[in-house]
Amino acid sequence: MHQFAPVIQAEADSARAAIVAGDGSTAACNKARATAKDNVSSHVHSIITLEREQHVASLVQQGAWLRVANEEDADSYWSSLKFDLPRSTCSFLTRARLNVAPSFTNLHKWGKLSARFTWRHNSVVKALADGLTAAIKDTDKHTEVLCDLAPDSYSSHVDTIPSDILTTNVFPDITVINRSLKRIDIVEITVPFESVESFRNAESRKSTRYASLQNDLAGLGWTVKQHHIAVGSLGMIPKSTSHSLTCLLKQISGCNSNTSSLICKKMAKIALCCSYAVFNRRSDKLWLPPGPTKLFSV
Structure with a gap:
């Protein structure tokens, strides 16, 4: 007193x-x-x-929830998505926002890490890669989209930087390559838990990770730009992701923001549905996600 x-x-x-x-x-x-x-x-x-x-x-969990609440309210994709979901998925969404869902960090605490989160991540990667491929299909014959989705194993990789361009052991999630212009766009996807800190840390980590690759490619005469695409594990799309994707699509194909919006909505739904699937099998230590050739799609 x-x-x-x-x-x-x-x-x-x-x-x-x-x-x-x-x-x-x-x-x-x-x-x-x-x-x-x-x-x-x-x-x-x-x-x-x-x-x-x-x-x-x-507080770590409650404080993170409060800080991200305002951004979620401002996210039109997330706001429209949450009203168009089954009741059980909405229930999961509510619990997950309190950080009691099986996020990567929580499973690390609980000792239950597995390939199930790679399945979620790769499902989002495939949705984005398919969207980029469709966007350039009829507009640019000199551009190709490569994605790190090996069909045999989640631990295998695909050379998204072709060996005839540069021999490297770094594998970006997606690369958009225009050989006639000697331009490479590196696209890295993360599916973090929805806290402001998680989005910022993921972007910082990815930027640092590919700094040396960008320098090596630039030294060979290539124009290189990195794009960080973050999709929250509950389907939240931060403004930075919408902006990055819109700029990338406009650069490679001249597509407008409508195409970006459609891809963002698809990635958001895939991330949330995969998180819900993982949540439903959280107690089953023997459960394995579908194989690399059976990624989730909508």
């Missing part, structure tokens, strides 16, 4: 001053005391509310 002492003392002094300045009647004294009591109650309530908000914001 010591943090409230100054407020209580100040209001008591104010009440005494009001009584002295008044006419001395019982009604005036009672009114001064009631006013002081209400003021103390209001100040104490404000202090307690502020302390609670600061405490919640400092």
Whole structure:
């Protein structure tokens, strides 16, 4: 109670001053005391509310949820998606926002890491690769889209940087290559848990990871640009992803934002549905996701 002492003392002094300045009647004294009591109650309530908000914001899970809530409300893709889902999926979405779903970080805590998250990630990669391929199909014969989706194993890789361009052991998720212009667009996809920190950390990590590859390609005369595409595990599409994808599509095919919106909606739904599938089998340690040739699609 010591943090409230100054407020209580100040209001008591104010009440005494009001009584002295008044006419001395019982009604005036009672009114001064009631006013002081209400003021103390209001100040104490404000202090307690502020302390609670600061405490919640400092918590790892609850604080992350509060910070991402505003961004989710501003995300039109996510806002429209959540009203067009089965009841069970919506229930999962609510629990997952509280960070009690089997995210990568949580499974690491619980000791239950598996290929199921690679299945989700690769499903999103395939949706984006298919969208990019369709966009350039009838507009640019010199551009090819390569994606790191090996058909035999989740642990295998595809040379998304062809060996005739550069021999490397780095495998971006998707590359868009125009040999006539000597231009390569590196597209990296992440499906993190939906916290502001997760999106920022993923983008920073990917940028650092491919810095040396970009320098090597630039040294060979190639124009290289990296695009980070983040899709939240619950289907949230941050504004940075929409902007990056729109710019990429406009550059490689001249497509407008409508094409970008359609691809974003498809990736969002795939990420959420895959997360829900993983959630439903969270207690089954023996469950394996469908093979690399049976990625989820909508």
